[in-house]
Amino acid sequence: MSLAFDFSQTPSFFRDETFRGDFTFENSPEAIHRFPFPFDRDQYMYAVNIEQHMPGPPKSATVFPIDIDEHYVAEMADRAKVLADDPLRCQSLPHMITAEWDLLELLMTSMARDYPEWFSLERDGARWHWINRPLGIDQRFTFGDAATLPHGPMEYITRQCQGDFCLLDQRDDNLWLDAGIVTSQADWSLDFDLGMNFIEWHGPVPRAHDMGIFDRALKFLLNLQIGRPIRRLNWTMTINPRLDTSPENYHRWGIDRTTVTPENVGDKVHLRVELQALWRLPRSNAIVFSIRCYLIKMRELVSVPKWGRRLHRVLRDLPDDLADYKGMTHYRATTLDYLSRHDDGAPTSPGFFPD
Amino acid sequence: MSEIKSRPIWGKLEPAEQAAAHLVCAEGRGIEAVRAGFGGRDGLLAQATIVHMAPIGAGKPEGLGGAAYHPHPSRATALTAFRGHLARAKMGTQVHLAGSEAFLNEATTVASACGVVGDGLTTELCGPATRRVQCVHCKGMMDEVAVSPLACSHCGVNLTVRDHYSRRLGAFMGVCVDAEAPGVLPAASRL
Numbered sequence A: 001m002s003l004a005f006d007f008s009q010t011p012s013f014f015r016d017e018t019f020r021g022d023f024t025f026e027n028s029p030e031a032i033h034r035f036p037f038p039f040d041r042d043q044y045m046y047a048v049n050i051e052q053h054m055p056g057p058p059k060s061a062t063v064f065p066i067d068i069d070e071h072y073v074a075e076m077a078d079r080a081k082v083l084a085d086d087p088l089r090c091q092s093l094p095h096m097i098t099a100e101w102d103l104l105e106l107l108m109t110s111m112a113r114d115y116p117e118w119f120s121l122e123r124d125g126a127r128w129h130w131i132n133r134p135l136g137i138d139q140r141f142t143f144g145d146a147a148t149l150p151h152g153p154m155e156y157i158t159r160q161c162q163g164d165f166c167l168l169d170q171r172d173d174n175l176w177l178d179a180g181i182v183t184s185q186a187d188w189s190l191d192f193d194l195g196m197n198f199i200e201w202h203g204p205v206p207r208a209h210d211m212g213i214f215d216r217a218l219k220f221l222l223n224l225q226i227g228r229p230i231r232r233l234n235w236t237m238t239i240n241p242r243l244d245t246s247p248e249n250y251h252r253w254g255i256d257r258t259t260v261t262p263e264n265v266g267d268k269v270h271l272r273v274e275l276q277a278l279w280r281l282p283r284s285n286a287i288v289f290s291i292r293c294y295l296i297k298m299r300e301l302v303s304v305p306k307w308g309r310r311l312h313r314v315l316r317d318l319p320d321d322l323a324d325y326k327g328m329t330h331y332r333a334t335t336l337d338y339l340s341r342h343d344d345g346a347p348t349s350p351g352f353f354p355d
Numbered sequence B: 001m002s003e004i005k006s007r008p009i010w011g012k013l014e015p016a017e018q019a020a021a022h023l024v025c026a027e028g029r030g031i032e033a034v035r036a037g038f039g040g041r042d043g044l045l046a047q048a049t050i051v052h053m054a055p056i057g058a059g060k061p062e063g064l065g066g067a068a069y070h071p072h073p074s075r076a077t078a079l080t081a082f083r084g085h086l087a088r089a090k091m092g093t094q095v096h097l098a099g100s101e102a103f104l105n106e107a108t109t110v111a112s113a114c115g116v117v118g119d120g121l122t123t124e125l126c127g128p129a130t131r132r133v134q135c136v137h138c139k140g141m142m143d144e145v146a147v148s149p150l151a152c153s154h155c156g157v158n159l160t161v162r163d164h165y166s167r168r169l170g171a172f173m174g175v176c177v178d179a180e181a182p183g184v185l186p187a188a189s190r191l
């Protein structure tokens, strides 16, 4: 796949924008409206916030199991750049090849079913024909034969699907992070965490272990059933619309956290929400964990009055250990200052959605 | 130490009376833990095979009774020998490992690849409380790190050692410590 996407050739729905360098990323009014705002009340604490991955309202981020939006083409270009610089962002232990094919099937069938104008999949036994119009890809291959694709099956399809993906092997009553592609992560390293189990890779998270959250969540996941996917939301904040906030590159992007001023806070500070979904896979009995990242600028967020009020209250009352873990120390006060001007103290309605 | 969830918990060597035989792999001063663990019990030592990473020509240490003793000059040669003995061990053999964290990490991987887990395995951490650290930026490994922060010996970035451990890499994560305030380093502290 060429690294330089030609936006003039793609349907105009997709934005021509960047997540590095000049950071031209923005949300359209429609994208702001469908943003998966993660707070259903005015405060936040860790919880086992898992629900069935059921279709949400029309046009929402959860209307389909796999969400493709206006940032699709630009995000895939950013992923290609990350992988070109650092191949260790995509790794798979040898026993995960069946799970890779399971993932390819899940993504291709979902994308072709839910976005027929962009993707199509024809299957004749093991002979498959995949068309991706936005990225200009037309590929015939044999399902189960990795030699018929230009990359391994997981890398092949996830270079064409928004979100990071992890494949978890289930054994010894635990889940093992044995494969994944991770190029838009909130400061964790696939290369470092590869081969760890659920409790180990969550090691650095404060509080949640003692609250019993990981023990309960793991128990739930071990019983995940085929055809009954689940989802949860996680969030942090990111300076500049940078997808690749990896530990690998932290010595380059960490300095951004010191650049927030009262003048630029509305454009520079982003709420970063991860829509995480989990599916049991049919052949391998592995679990796929998708981490779909959504960014929204403070300026965009306060255009929904309820969200501006609520985020102000959540950030103001967030315990310091959580704020430190999320890396907000340097710019929390400036951000609060900005948000406080969008919080008139009026009550907010329950639930995630705008009033 | 135990609050680091990703770090394996090492214990004490506890040879079981009912085991059919004992296979030991020890690194350097780990042999002292072996001696203490077997506690001079001749019956157990008579059933024991000890692979020891020790200088060539060093004689069999005191207090190991009738155990079969095999010195090997490096970690790699000791682990190769250990793997060989493991492959030919009889049913019911209990395995005992003693040495540095990096050594225990490699040796437990060898043992679990041969199906030795649970009560079939005892381990004991010996030696200095240093850590093996990987720089997350350039992926360079540094052995026997005693102090944090430190400059990466490969790429020069100033690192702090996070309490996050990868068994696969056998190392803690080193992350840039002054990214948000270049040149400003916290006071050095022992790990």
Ligand code: HEM
Pocket (backbone or CB within 6 Å): A046, A047, A048, A049, A166, A168, A175, A177, A187, A188, A189, A193, A201, A202, A203, A204, A205, A208, A213, A214, A217, A221, A232, A234, A235, A236, A289, A325, A326
């Ligand atoms: C099974 C697939 C999952 C994977 C691969 C995964 C992976 C991760 C990783 C890599 C981190 C960052 C840890 C670090 O700082 O290095 C994290 C954070 C976290 N995870 Fe998970 N996770 C999974 C499922 C879950 C589930 C089901 C829950 C449910 C409670 C959960 C709750 C959390 C929480 C609360 C954090 C801290 C987030 C923050 O404060 O920003 N995770 N997860």
